[in-house]
Amino acid sequence: MQQTWNSDRRRTAIGRAALSVPARQALADRQLTQDRTILDYGCGRGGDVRALERLDCKVVGWDPYYRPEPQAEPSSVVFLTYVLNVIEDPAERRKTLKRAWDLATSVLIVSARLTWEKSKVRGEAFGDGLLTSRQTFQHLYRSSELRSYVEEVTGARVVSAAPGVVYAFKDDTARLSYLAQRIVPDAEWLASEDTGSAITSLVDYVGRRGRLPQIDEMPRTTAELIAHFKPNELKRLVSEFADSDKVAEGAKRSTLNTLLYLAVELFNGRGPFNSLPASVQLDVRAFFTSYKEACQRSDRLLLKLRDDGYVRGAMKASQVGKLTPTALYVHRRAIDLMPTVLRLYEHCASIAAGRPQEWTITKLKYQGRAVSWLDYPDFDRDPHPRIQSSYIVDLQSLETSHTSYADSTNRPLLHRKHEFLAPDDPDAPRYYRLTESELKAGLYANPHLIGTENGWEAELIRCGRELRGHRLFRRAPD
Structure with a gap:
């Protein structure tokens, strides 16, 4: 026009x-x-x-x-x-x-x-x-x-x-379903080919979720194969074959996920019980005495997010992530393993300002309440991945900033990659062995020099070492 x-x-x-x-x-x-x-x-x-x-x-x-x-x-x-x-x-x-x-x-x-x-x-x-x-x-x-x-x-x-x-x-119900989708993991079901495998699938689900599902939560094939069982018969089968420790752990995980969801929902506007997704309603009924009790506990969780001492304690207690004097850094593969208050911290920032599509590590600031999503696209291939971009959300002002390092000639890079992951991550042992080799070679003697590409390369030369994949070798004489 x-x-x-x-x-x-x-x-x-x-x-x-x-x-x-x-x-x-x-x-x-x-x-x-x-x-x-x-x-x-x-x-x-x-x-x-x-x-x-x-x-x-x-x-x-x-x-x-x-x-x-x-x-x-x-x-x-x-x-x-x-x-x-x-x-x-x-x-x-x-x-x-x-x-x-x-x-x-x-x-x-x-x-x-x-x-x-x-x-x-x-x-x-x-x-x-x-x-x-x-x-x-x-x-x-x-x-x-x-x-x-x-x-x-x-x-x-x-x-x-x-x-x-x-x-x-x-529809506010649709909004709440979308929030649940972002917070509560999708139900995973083993394939069901006959009644026996359908029961195995049901037992596996209960072990992960901590409760029996409703018939409409099941895949159609599974539902059809066990539809002839009465509810009490299903309870007996699960009680007989399910690992009680796994069920207890699944119940704990579902309880925490529900609290996280309700806290984020309050941050974005909480609705009545009947507006919740059906699966969340069932979790509330299974793991809480009432919706009121669940909301009260989630409200207390949201209040704890404002407590510097509590947040710092959660960071120190976290079984995943690299803790520095100012922040906790966690790989996206381990983010759901953080303490619930820290998961809430990250989710509130993502709901307020959006989580970028491309990111590798989230940084939770200890003081001031800011979340960063850092993109290291070659994290799994590069022994010391270079940063591509960062996106920061200040939770106090809700202002954001974005930095691209695509044209930088001396980008920041990572060390000790295993520290960002969960201890049982399949790649963690390989990354740990590399860190040990680099420590023995004296490459971390000057930590103020190794945080960028140029500084790290200079230290490799000083120590007479070179990297081939995730293995450290003596540098061949020129």
Whole structure:
């Protein structure tokens, strides 16, 4: 649309060879199921539409320039992908968001460019944004600003799915189900081919969950194979064959997961008991005397998050992660093994500002309440992986910052990789052996020098060593 100041919004539409970040996030979050219709509202050149069509999604696109026909119709899922930031008129911006919300029957997915991208956008100040050299407009959002703006216009509680990507659900039950999906692990069931294997699968489930499932929680095949058993018969079979210690451990894990869920739910807005996902309701009934008791315990957990001494104690007691004087660093494979208050710490940050899609290690700050997600893409291949990026959320201000190290010539790197993992991680012994070899070779004698690529390489040369994979060798004479 041509503006009086010569803006041409269609120039902001880019061609996509793959799914956009918001669409990939929604796919991973199971918001794009085959029974849902999808509208890409402001689809530009239609890259996401074509990609989703190839995934057999029921998707249509509408754009005022590229696809003005047919008129946009209500759909289960509506995408508003990088649209708000290119509208220079605040009134039109709000009207567009409201129209997208009205078109969504289940969930509206809104994404926008964030302030950390300012270095990539060159232009002059115009209104509440920038007029670029291409005569297009960009309003860059703070993470908290985007979330608050969508909440204000839609009147719904909004969840941050990823940096710059938020979900607004039409049904609060759907929002709570999404939160549960992020916090409570999916039920895993062994394959059932006959009655015996179905019972084995049931016993295995009880050992991990700590309670008997309802029939509608089971895979259909398993349910059909054991449907002829009466409830008391199933209880007897589980009591006979299940390991009581495993069941007790499963019950403890489910109890803590439920407390974590209810605490995060309060952080994002708690609903009545009947609004909870069915599986969470069953956990509450199984492991608590009442919903009130469960809520009271989760509220106390949330209060403990404000207690520096309690948080520090949890960090010291954690069986996973590398503890420094200022923070705890934990690999993503071990994050669910942290004490519950620390899991809550990380989840609150992710709900408020979005967890990035690519990350390897989370950093929980001891004082000040800030969470960082650090990306080391070669963690498993590189004995001393280099950092690619970091994304930080300040839980007090809800402000975020992002740093890319892609163009750095002297990136920070990691040592003692085993310390970031759970002790029983299959890779931990190999990483531990490397650390021991490096200690014996004197490579950690100057810890202030080895934190970057150049410093580490200099220490390898000083000690006459070189690395081949995760093994240390004497350096051959020049």
